[in-house]
Amino acid sequence: MSNYHIKHLEEYFQVYRKSVRDPELFWEEIAEEHFLWRKRWNKVLEWDFSKPEIKWFEGAQLNITENCIDRHLTSKGEHTAIIFEPNDPSEAAEHISYTDLHNRVCRFANVLKSKGIGKGDRVCIYLPMIPELAVSVLACARIGAIHSVVFAGFSSTALATRINDCDCKIVITSDGSFRGAKTIDLKGIVDDALDSCQGVETVLVAKRINSEINMKEGRDLWLQPLLDDASPKCEPEIMNAEDPLFILYTSGSTGKPKGMVHSTAGYMVYTAFTFKNVFQYHQGDIYWCTADIGWITGHSYIVYGPLSNGATTVMFEGVPTYPDWGRFWQIVEKHQVNQFYTAPTAIRALAKEPLTHVEKYNVSSLKVLGTVGEPINEEAWHWYNDHIGKMNSPIVDTWWQTETGGIMISPIPFATPTIPTFATMPLPGVQPCLMNDDSEEVKGNPAQGKLCIKFPWPSIARTIWGDHQRYKDTYFSTFENKYFTGDGALRDMTGYYRITGRVDDVIIVSGHNLGTAPIEDAINEHQAVSESAIVGFPHDVKGNALYGYVILKDSGTERDRDDLRKEINQLITERIGPIAKLDKIQFTTGLPKTRSGKIMRRILRKIASKDTSNLGDTSTLLNPEVVQDIMDNVL
Ligand code: WT7
Numbered sequence: 001m002s003n004y005h006i007k008h009l010e011e012y013f014q015v016y017r018k019s020v021r022d023p024e025l026f027w028e029e030i031a032e033e034h035f036l037w038r039k040r041w042n043k044v045l046e047w048d049f050s051k052p053e054i055k056w057f058e059g060a061q062l063n064i065t066e067n068c069i070d071r072h073l074t075s076k077g078e079h080t081a082i083i084f085e086p087n088d089p090s091e092a093a094e095h096i097s098y099t100d101l102h103n104r105v106c107r108f109a110n111v112l113k114s115k116g117i118g119k120g121d122r123v124c125i126y127l128p129m130i131p132e133l134a135v136s137v138l139a140c141a142r143i144g145a146i147h148s149v150v151f152a153g154f155s156s157t158a159l160a161t162r163i164n165d166c167d168c169k170i171v172i173t174s175d176g177s178f179r180g181a182k183t184i185d186l187k188g189i190v191d192d193a194l195d196s197c198q199g200v201e202t203v204l205v206a207k208r209i210n211s212e213i214n215m216k217e218g219r220d221l222w223l224q225p226l227l228d229d230a231s232p233k234c235e236p237e238i239m240n241a242e243d244p245l246f247i248l249y250t251s252g253s254t255g256k257p258k259g260m261v262h263s264t265a266g267y268m269v270y271t272a273f274t275f276k277n278v279f280q281y282h283q284g285d286i287y288w289c290t291a292d293i294g295w296i297t298g299h300s301y302i303v304y305g306p307l308s309n310g311a312t313t314v315m316f317e318g319v320p321t322y323p324d325w326g327r328f329w330q331i332v333e334k335h336q337v338n339q340f341y342t343a344p345t346a347i348r349a350l351a352k353e354p355l356t357h358v359e360k361y362n363v364s365s366l367k368v369l370g371t372v373g374e375p376i377n378e379e380a381w382h383w384y385n386d387h388i389g390k391m392n393s394p395i396v397d398t399w400w401q402t403e404t405g406g407i408m409i410s411p412i413p414f415a416t417p418t419i420p421t422f423a424t425m426p427l428p429g430v431q432p433c434l435m436n437d438d439s440e441e442v443k444g445n446p447a448q449g450k451l452c453i454k455f456p457w458p459s460i461a462r463t464i465w466g467d468h469q470r471y472k473d474t475y476f477s478t479f480e481n482k483y484f485t486g487d488g489a490l491r492d493m494t495g496y497y498r499i500t501g502r503v504d505d506v507i508i509v510s511g512h513n514l515g516t517a518p519i520e521d522a523i524n525e526h527q528a529v530s531e532s533a534i535v536g537f538p539h540d541v542k543g544n545a546l547y548g549y550v551i552l553k554d555s556g557t558e559r560d561r562d563d564l565r566k567e568i569n570q571l572i573t574e575r576i577g578p579i580a581k582l583d584k585i586q587f588t589t590g591l592p593k594t595r596s597g598k599i600m601r602r603i604l605r606k607i608a609s610k611d612t613s614n615l616g617d618t619s620t621l622l623n624p625e626v627v628q629d630i631m632d633n634v635l
Contacts, residue, residue: 003428004034006277009415012425019428020455026429027056027458031269035308036071037062038238041265047456049483052476055242056266056458063236064245064268065105065142068307070236072098080312083286084131085331087178087318093335096131098310101138104131104227106234108139111226115202117170119144119237122247124168124200126150126159126190128177129317132206132223133293134303136172141245144237148247148259151294152177152184154577156192158257162249163197166259166465170202172223176209180322187213194219241265247465248296250402251506251515252474259465260402266458267300268308270406274427275305278396279339279368280413286365288314289341290328296402297372300459301341305406320346326357329388333361340388341370341398343511344380348541351383358387368413370396373511374543375499381420399423399499401485402513403475405459408432409497422496431455434491435479450503451489452482505601507536509544512579516601519546519582522575523568528552528559533591533599534582537608545583547608549630555589584608584635590626592618603627607634 003015003026019026024044031041042059072079077099084094096104117123123145127133133149140147150162163171171194177184187205191214194200203220205213215222245264249257281287287306291297293315306313314335320328328350332340350357369389376384376397385395394413400406408430409423416424426432434442434449442449460483464471478484488500502508505516516534523532531551536544550568569581592600603615607630618624 004030004273004276006412006415006428009417012412012415012428015428016426020431023429023455027269030273031057031265034272035062035269036067041241045456049456049476049481052472054456054460054462056263056269056456057241060241060265061238062241062265062268063142063239064264064304064308065138066236067268067272068138068304069098069102069105072310073102076310079310081307082131082134083312083314083335085314085316085318085335087180087322089323089327089330094131101135103232104135105138105142106232107227107230108132108135109142109234110230111204111223112139112145112170113143113234114226114230115170115204117143117145119239120244121145121170122148122166122168124148124150124159124163124171126152126171126173126186127206128152128174128179128184128186128208129292129315130174130206130208131315132172132174134315137246137293137299137303142234142236144239144243146244146246148249149294149299150249151292152186153294153579155574156189157575158577159189160193160196161256162259163193163200165249165256166247167199168197169199170204171200172204172206174206174208175213176211178209178317180319183209183211185211185213191216239264242462244462246299248299248402250296251513251518254505254515254517255470256518258467258470258474260461261463261465262405262459263462266460267405268304270429270457270459271300271305272308274406275301275311276309277412277427278398278407278410279341279370281306281309281311281339283310284312285338285367286312286314286335287339287341288316288331288335288337289370290316290320290346291341291343291372296405297341300406320350324357325350325353326360329358329361329363332363332366336365338365339368339370340366341372343373344371344376345374345510345542347371347376347380347384348543351380352541355387363388364390366393368396369393370398372398372400372407374508375501376421378420394418397421397423399487399497403461404457405461406457408453408457409499419496422492422498424496426497429457432489432497433482434489435482439479445491445493445495448490449488450479451485451487451497451499452479453485454482456483507534507544507546509536509546509579510542514546514580518576519572519580522572522580523548523550525575526564526568526571528554528557528564529568531591533601533604535601535605535608537584537605539583546580547604547635548582548585549588549591549604550585551589551591552587555587561587586630586633586635588626588630588633590623590629592624592627592630593622594620595622597622604630607631610634
């Protein structure tokens with residue numbers, strides 16, 4: 001019997017030990033008992049972090065949609081797979097059964113085929129949180145096409161970069177999207193992006209907001225009539241275990257976004273296993289993750305993880321603030337949500353509003369609460385625990401990354417005792433370690449260092465699309481034979497992990513991963529700017545906000561500083577998206593640099609955080625005098 005479902009602490013330790021002692025046996029038993037395979041694997045694991053090369057279940061064949069949909073049809077075809085909750089609370093929610101989902105996915109898959117899309121082709125999906133988003137993701141997987149979902153808050157430039165990087169032939173979008181009281185012209189953004197994407201032959205357009213849009217002859221097609229005409233039968237394409245399932249872009253500290261490639265079998269096994277355990281999902285439960293499918297959280301824990309367990313997963317189109325701050329709790333009551341998974345930034349924002357927004361609703365259906373994306377501070381944790389969980393629902397602080405595919409360090413509710421700000425212990429199969437600056441593993445407890453993983457787990461990303469060298473350099477070159485996460489962490493006396501934050505130039509703003517370099521590039525495009533540097537500073541809702549230091553070409557310019565600030569943020573919005581806008585922009589005449597010309601961000605970070613008591617040694621700087629000047633003018 002495999003240890004698919006862990007229920008108490010001793011069992012966790014037992015299972016964990018087994019997963020480390022014999023990882024292959026551990027994952028093999030789980031794979032064998034809980035999934036549908038067309039052909040069995042020859043070898044469970046082959047790996048070499050120095051290349052790096054990682055293969056799980058090599059030789060096996062499967063289709064992930066058979067696991068997520070078909071195999072549930074006989075026992076629970078009429079059970080709800082997806083509950084769609086629209087932006088506007090007066091619009092009816094939609095309950096999509098597994099049978100219905102099967103039908104929709106097959107029709108969509110046939111539409112894709114009719115447009116010439118097949119195994120290995122890349123499909124860009126740029127959709128709001130409407131059922132077509134989940135359906136199109138699964139339709140790609142059905143036919144072996146590789147989906148690349150781009151979060152529909154990204155700008156046209158960001159979208160174009162992602163379409164071109166992996167040569168998508170087709171884009172799936174909608175006329176527009178609803179976001180609270182606003183509508184967004186998604187099709188217009190796609191049109192702009194496609195001006196610089198020569199390879200896109202077809203654009204499929206879902207109708208959502210019924211706006212007047214431009215349809216380009218020979219390229220753009222309304223989706224619904226095609227779906228209506230398509231057959232509801234589509235045999236699944238039989239895929240190899242290591243065939244790519246999807247590409248998802250994440251920002252790096254430098255350069256263009258990294259197209260993380262996830263493969264099929266390992267990703268399926270790992271997301272299913274972690275979903276079951278981290279949320280303690282039982283048949284009939286209603287599970288809701290508030291993330292967008294445009295992020296890894298949505299891929300793994302709205303679509304694949306829940307559906308492979310035959311769960312009911314809620315998809316919410318709207319925002320927590322519309323029509324008012326009670327919206328989340330109204331949805332919890334309406335659908336009797338049992339597991340609720342959100343980001344610390346949302347909790348902090350909600351905690352600032354009057355409690356009456358929570359008290360109006362009965363949230364007693366909740367059993368497990370989750371957080372993800374950034375460290376959760378103690379106040380937010382307590383607010384969540386007291387007012388939402390009523391001190392009766394364990395909080396799972398789940399640490400993981402786009403690159404890890406699934407949750408890595410997290411409590412198992414009802415088993416692991418939780419402590420605020422600690423993600424606690426590694427899940428089975430995960431072997432974390434902390435490294436010091438001399439590249440040695442810090443053994444024993446307590447300990448602090450850079451967080452690495454020593455051994456492969458099934459859902460680790462296999463490469464960066466088109467740039468394996470960068471994959472190696474970014475994750476496997478800092479420490480020999482280890483996957484480097486980019487995060488710092490500490491381990492307390494009991495072995496619990498607390499993630500302290502990024503140790504590279506990635507800044508997490510409202511749970512979104514932002515690289516400093518692309519933002520600086522956008523700022524530097526402004527005619528008046530000669531140089532810039534971005535750092536994060538603490539923000540009570542966003543976790544971190546962005547602080548920009550900008551040197552103007554002509555520092556004596558008569559231009560109004562606030563106008564310049566607006567123009568810079570406008571540029572960032574166009575190049576990346578509104579999430580990357582700067583909260584503060586300080587104009588300065590210099591930036592602290594080392595003698596080799598590297599900007600000393602550590603100093604800029606401290607100044608922006610108003611933490612200048614210990615700036616460290618500034619005497620080695622090329623230009624130590626600018627430090628005082630920057631401090632005197634800090635915003
Ligand atoms: C980075 C990854 C994985 C889904 C969402 C983010 C930070 C994530 C936690 C947590 C502290 C966390 C890390 C990580 N992070 N979860 N529970 N506690 N920090 O995915 O965009 O790839 O970002 O988010 O810094 O490296 P992502």
